[in-house]
Amino acid sequence: MKILPDSLDRITEQFSRFPGIGKKTAQRMAFQLLEWNQEDVQRLGEVIIQSREKLKYCTVCNLITETDPCPVCLDTRRDESILCIVEDSKDVVAIEETSRFKGKYHVLGGVLSPLEGVGPDQLNIQNLLARLADVKEIIIAMNPSIEGETTSLYLARILQDRQVKVTRLARGIPSGGDLEYIDGVTLGRALDERHELI
Amino acid sequence: MKILPDSLDRITEQFSRFPGIGKKTAQRMAFQLLEWNQEDVQRLGEVIIQSREKLKYCTVCNLITETDPCPVCLDTRRDESILCIVEDSKDVVAIEETSRFKGKYHVLGGVLSPLEGVGPDQLNIQNLLARLADVKEIIIAMNPSIEGETTSLYLARILQDRQVKVTRLARGIPSGGDLEYIDGVTLGRALDERHELI
Numbered sequence: 001m002k003i004l005p006d007s008l009d010r011i012t013e014q015f016s017r018f019p020g021i022g023k024k025t026a027q028r029m030a031f032q033l034l035e036w037n038q039e040d041v042q043r044l045g046e047v048i049i050q051s052r053e054k055l056k057y058c059t060v061c062n063l064i065t066e067t068d069p070c071p072v073c074l075d076t077r078r079d080e081s082i083l084c085i086v087e088d089s090k091d092v093v094a095i096e097e098t099s100r101f102k103g104k105y106h107v108l109g110g111v112l113s114p115l116e117g118v119g120p121d122q123l124n125i126q127n128l129l130a131r132l133a134d135v136k137e138i139i140i141a142m143n144p145s146i147e148g149e150t151t152s153l154y155l156a157r158i159l160q161d162r163q164v165k166v167t168r169l170a171r172g173i174p175s176g177g178d179l180e181y182i183d184g185v186t187l188g189r190a191l192d193e194r195h196e197l198i
Numbered sequence: 199m200k201i202l203p204d205s206l207d208r209i210t211e212q213f214s215r216f217p218g219i220g221k222k223t224a225q226r227m228a229f230q231l232l233e234w235n236q237e238d239v240q241r242l243g244e245v246i247i248q249s250r251e252k253l254k255y256c257t258v259c260n261l262i263t264e265t266d267p268c269p270v271c272l273d274t275r276r277d278e279s280i281l282c283i284v285e286d287s288k289d290v291v292a293i294e295e296t297s298r299f300k301g302k303y304h305v306l307g308g309v310l311s312p313l314e315g316v317g318p319d320q321l322n323i324q325n326l327l328a329r330l331a332d333v334k335e336i337i338i339a340m341n342p343s344i345e346g347e348t349t350s351l352y353l354a355r356i357l358q359d360r361q362v363k364v365t366r367l368a369r370g371i372p373s374g375g376d377l378e379y380i381d382g383v384t385l386g387r388a389l390d391e392r393h394e395l396i
Binding site (some may be wrong): 001002003004005006007008010011014017018019020021025027029030031032033036038041042043044045046048049050051052053054055056057060062063064065066067071072074088089090092093094146 | 284
């Protein structure tokens with residue numbers, strides 16, 4: 001005998017389409033909806049629909065935005081000559097929070113991953129090449145993963161003939177880390193790239 | 199400078215209202231929406247709103263349902279004289295999957311938890327007392343947690359004067375378990391409640 005009503009299955013199915021949301025979590029979310037009052041649920045549904053209608057990717061830098069070009073691209077106080085390449089919009093937020101970077105961004109929208117069928121054509125690379133006219137330095141700020149590394153090397157290769165300085169984020173031990181618990185690759189790299197202190 | 203658009207924050211805020219969905223997961227879900235096409239997102243929003251309108255709790259047993267009374271309560275092939283008390287609708291699904299129980303259910307909608315402000319009045323207990331007329335046996339099937347245990351004892355106490363047999367689920371080692379890895383409380387209980395084999 002089927003116990004749970006179809007409506008519940010339908011919501012569960014919808015929620016479980018999100019990455020990282022398994023069947024059980026999706027079902028718990030669906031049950032939770034019944035604890036909310038009708039107006040709150042109505043609001044959730046509407047926010048989802050309306051926000052999706054408003055959100056798009058900036059045609060210049062590919063950042064998630066409501067206005068195109070995005071506020072970062074339109075900001076004239078930013079230095080056009082230095083461009084930071086990141087995987088996705090969340091990385092822009094992380095870098096902005098440091099307050100150390102005043103240039104512009106270019107969001108690739110992913111990393112090269114042959115296993116998942118992501119090649120250069122699936123990334124926002126053609127647009128990057130079109131933006132290089134006034135750029136003097138490109139900072140490659142990929143995540144320190146194998147795919148991130150591969151993507152960095154790929155970018156470095158296609159940029160090498162251009163009149164542009166290409167840099168990447170420094171590797172080393174993270175602040176607040178404990179040497180004892182830091183993995184060997186990171187520690188090895190920190191040793192290789194050690195600086196003179198005095 | 200604010201990088202992420204307000205619409206994205208609004209969805210993130212809505213998603214993070216679900217239990218078990220933290221800020222990061224909620225944001226990842228919000229980003230995911232932009233990967234879906236407009237129609238899919240529209241459908242998600244509509245399913246949420248429509249399902250919430252359809253779903254309610256059965257006024258007899260408190261099971262989540264689209265029709266009131268629920269199909270289980272209306273099912274005349276079920277034995278009215280035996281009632282299984284569970285915490286929530288998901289437990290009914292779990293018990294149904296065993297195919298061992300042909301009686302009716304009563305969903306409490308939670309467990310006693312003074313720390314979280316859940317007392318007997320917050321649970322579906324008054325309705326239970328009103329259903330006892332033709333009931334011969336009540337199976338208390340709470341989860342094996344401290345709150346579940348407390349609730350079982352509370353129920354046993356308020357049911358003791360009624361002309362009804364009160365039972366509870368057996369405790370012991372789970373099927374497929376490995377004695378070596380079973381916790382001491384469970385194993386101790388399995389020893390205390392050992393059966394004669396021949």
